[in-house]
Amino acid sequence: MLETLANAQVENVLAALDSALSKGDVEAAVALFQDECYWRDLVSFTWDIRTLEGKAAVCDMLGAQLDSVKPTRWQIAEGEVASEEDGVVTAWITFETEVARGYGLLRLRDGLIWTLLTSASELKGYEEPQGFERPLGAKHGAAKGRLTWLEEREEEARTLGYERQPYVVIVGGGQGGIALGARLRQLGVPTIIVEKNERPGDSWRKRYKSLCLHDPVWYDHLPYLPFPPNWPVFSPKDKIGDWLEMYTRVMELNYWTKSTCKRASYDATSKTWTVVVDRDGEEVVLEPKQLVLATGMSGKPNIPKFKGAERFRGEQHHSSQHPGPQAYKGKKVVIVGSNNSAHDIAAALWENDADVTMVQRSSTHVVRSDTLMDIGLSALYSEQAVRSGMTTQKADMIFASIPYRIMHTFQKPLYDRMREKDAAFYERLEKAGFLLDWGDDGSGLFMKYLRRGSGYYIDVGASDLVADGKIKLKSGAEVAEITETSVVLEDGTELPADLIIYATGYGSMNGWAADLIGQEVADKVGKCWGLGSGTTKDPGPWEGEERNMWKPTRQEGLWFHGGNLHQSRHYSLYLALQLKARLEGISTPVYGLQEVHHLS
Numbered sequence: 001m002l003e004t005l006a007n008a009q010v011e012n013v014l015a016a017l018d019s020a021l022s023k024g025d026v027e028a029a030v031a032l033f034q035d036e037c038y039w040r041d042l043v044s045f046t047w048d049i050r051t052l053e054g055k056a057a058v059c060d061m062l063g064a065q066l067d068s069v070k071p072t073r074w075q076i077a078e079g080e081v082a083s084e085e086d087g088v089v090t091a092w093i094t095f096e097t098e099v100a101r102g103y104g105l106l107r108l109r110d111g112l113i114w115t116l117l118t119s120a121s122e123l124k125g126y127e128e129p130q131g132f133e134r135p136l137g138a139k140h141g142a143a144k145g146r147l148t149w150l151e152e153r154e155e156e157a158r159t160l161g162y163e164r165q166p167y168v169v170i171v172g173g174g175q176g177g178i179a180l181g182a183r184l185r186q187l188g189v190p191t192i193i194v195e196k197n198e199r200p201g202d203s204w205r206k207r208y209k210s211l212c213l214h215d216p217v218w219y220d221h222l223p224y225l226p227f228p229p230n231w232p233v234f235s236p237k238d239k240i241g242d243w244l245e246m247y248t249r250v251m252e253l254n255y256w257t258k259s260t261c262k263r264a265s266y267d268a269t270s271k272t273w274t275v276v277v278d279r280d281g282e283e284v285v286l287e288p289k290q291l292v293l294a295t296g297m298s299g300k301p302n303i304p305k306f307k308g309a310e311r312f313r314g315e316q317h318h319s320s321q322h323p324g325p326q327a328y329k330g331k332k333v334v335i336v337g338s339n340n341s342a343h344d345i346a347a348a349l350w351e352n353d354a355d356v357t358m359v360q361r362s363s364t365h366v367v368r369s370d371t372l373m374d375i376g377l378s379a380l381y382s383e384q385a386v387r388s389g390m391t392t393q394k395a396d397m398i399f400a401s402i403p404y405r406i407m408h409t410f411q412k413p414l415y416d417r418m419r420e421k422d423a424a425f426y427e428r429l430e431k432a433g434f435l436l437d438w439g440d441d442g443s444g445l446f447m448k449y450l451r452r453g454s455g456y457y458i459d460v461g462a463s464d465l466v467a468d469g470k471i472k473l474k475s476g477a478e479v480a481e482i483t484e485t486s487v488v489l490e491d492g493t494e495l496p497a498d499l500i501i502y503a504t505g506y507g508s509m510n511g512w513a514a515d516l517i518g519q520e521v522a523d524k525v526g527k528c529w530g531l532g533s534g535t536t537k538d539p540g541p542w543e544g545e546e547r548n549m550w551k552p553t554r555q556e557g558l559w560f561h562g563g564n565l566h567q568s569r570h571y572s573l574y575l576a577l578q579l580k581a582r583l584e585g586i587s588t589p590v591y592g593l594q595e596v597h598h599l600s
């Protein structure tokens with residue numbers, strides 16, 4: 001009975017919305033929204049990734065976009081039933097625009113729209129060849145001179161980038177570049193991925209020995225090819241590297257290894273990039289229309305400039321260059337930093353009998369892996385969720401449907417439960433002198449990640465070593481200087497060192513644009529990542545979306561793609577659709593192009 005009532009309520013709202021939008025009656029459409037409302041659009045209405053907050057913002061967007069979008073056929077998704085809980089009615093919906101088919105999630109309060117997620121799922125006439133439309137593969141029949149599949153692939157590899165130009169060049173062949181490359185391949189967009197390493201997956205293989213995915217397997221699938229059901233919950237780095245290498249082959253990606261982008265420039269008249277690539281010693285000039293930097297959030301290392309660093313007689317390197325613990329048995333190691341990499345590296349060094357001291361300059365959010373999976377992820381990304389009918393697409397869309405403006409109110413109760421469950425664990429850490437935090441507003445790891453991409457550790461064992469004093473800790477003090485043989489802190493403490501590791505994080509992705517294209521373009525684009533929340537390391541004003549990620553930037557033809565495996569999977573679809581639309585000459589009027597408030 002409740003489902004029937006909820007369904008009827010949603011159907012009435014969708015019918016009214018369909019009628020108002022079909023008539024161009026923006027006022028009637030806006031009247032269907034609550035005063036406090038949020039409409040998050042992934043490409044379908046705005047050709048952007050944008051959240052509209054409040055009725056005035058919805059009105060403005062519809063006034064600007066309605067004539068070109070022409071939305072129709074709003075209905076509850078086939079096979080779905082609306083549900084009601086705590087006064088909120090939720091329903092999966094479908095709709096169409098003039099050029100796309102859409103999918104979304106609707107929440108009603110008191111019969112009016114509270115949150116609305118709309119997304120473009122495919123472009124009409126340019127659908128991916130799946131299901132009944134999948135390619136035949138082998139060519140039946142007989143024809144003189146016909147090529148086999150292998151010969152066609154070899155011909156493509158030989159000519160693309162030489163005799164014919166790619167439409168898209170992706171710089172960076174980690175999980176982000178690979179996921180986007182797979183999407184573009186299925187959409188028939190000629191693409192080359194440029195990767196400096198010798199093999200796909202080397203960006204994982206070449207990191208420190210103990211590195212693994214801290215996110216569970218259900219969270220980390222790539223597009224089209226989910227991990228098999230016997231895949232481990234947490235993937236070791238070399239295993240994920242092998243998976244990525246396999247993926248590039250079976251998905252038929254044009255993946256250039258041992259290739260480095262030397263420079264790039266844009267011709268605004270021809271709307272073409274000139275990208276100079278060193279391909280294993282050969283200089284190749286590519287001329288794509290679209291350039292994607294998929295160099296990763298963890299791409300450009302932040303290496304602090306400490307007084308005296310140049311005179312240090314031992315070894316010093318950033319955590320991204322750490323080769324592993326084997327060479328440092330019996331050595332004194334000082335790690336500057338206290339987040340994920342610092343803990344992982346410290347634990348591996350301790351296991352290999354190094355004398356390790358962690359310098360914690362500011363507080364860190366710590367959450368135990370098991371607790372995070374149980375309380376934070378199990379509803380969407382777990383074996384229990386899968387067995388209850390949760391799909392990866394639905395999980396991604398549910399997560400995407402929570403507006404960033406209010407997401408912390410959903411997260412805070414979860415982290416309150418985690419703090420209560422593991423109270424004894426946190427008491428031990430604090431007793432050892434470790435500086436803990438739960439984010440500026442107590443909302444924990446996910447919000448820290450979305451706001452600043454740093455400041456946390458998912459504990460897989462190192463915290464016990466810190467609490468027990470096996471990993472030594474100096475907290476609350478900055479580095480004053482580095483001598484020939486030690487690290488000296490501002491409080492006068494001197495830490496003898498044979499090796500200094502800077503686990504000090506990474507800079508904004510637009511730093512890669514500065515290196516490759518020039519500082520002027522980097523400043524034109526502005527800072528990448530962060531919501532403008534006004535919290536630590538995420539300066540305002542409020543953006544409402546990740547700055548410059550997966551959407552048009554102020555530099556025509558330049559895009560940024562990155563994030564964790566979940567984000568690489570989910571947002572690669574929307575970036576691929578934007579690129580495909582431009583290839584096919586589909587009109588893409590962007591609503592609300594990214595403003596620039598911070599340069600880096």
